[in-house]
Amino acid sequence: MARLYVLLFLAQIVLAVCALISCLSAEEGQIRALPRIAWVLIILFFPLVGSIAWFVAGRQPGSGTRKAWPSGTGSAGRPPRRPVAPDDDPEFLRSVQDRAEQQDQELFRRWEEDLRRREDDLRRRDGEPPREGDRPEV
Numbered sequence: 001m002a003r004l005y006v007l008l009f010l011a012q013i014v015l016a017v018c019a020l021i022s023c024l025s026a027e028e029g030q031i032r033a034l035p036r037i038a039w040v041l042i043i044l045f046f047p048l049v050g051s052i053a054w055f056v057a058g059r060q061p062g063s064g065t066r067k068a069w070p071s072g073t074g075s076a077g078r079p080p081r082r083p084v085a086p087d088d089d090p091e092f093l094r095s096v097q098d099r100a101e102q103q104d105q106e107l108f109r110r111w112e113e114d115l116r117r118r119e120d121d122l123r124r125r126d127g128e129p130p131r132e133g134d135r136p137e138v
Contacts, residue, residue, distance in 0.1 A: 015048065
């Protein structure tokens, strides 16, 4: 007889844990009759009755049924769009590469202008006229 009581006690605990997990993981729109905190307190203080009440009256009907896994294709046979990490997004990588190339070109242009200016300064100091083709455009 004691084994039966232990078995029933364990069944009650398992039922209460399942009800508690179900209550805590339910979406807000799937909970009926009482707020979530009230259902949690009922399940904790009255494990057997509260658990049965949760499964009978607390959830929306059919909320325990699992939805099928999404298929590998979306509309028109395309795979569904998922959020992509920036380093996996080809458009982002292309924009980073374009920006880097523009910055490199701008830096190279400034270096060339600075080099031409320094060469002209050296020529003036030495008394030579600056070369016409190498003048920086102003």
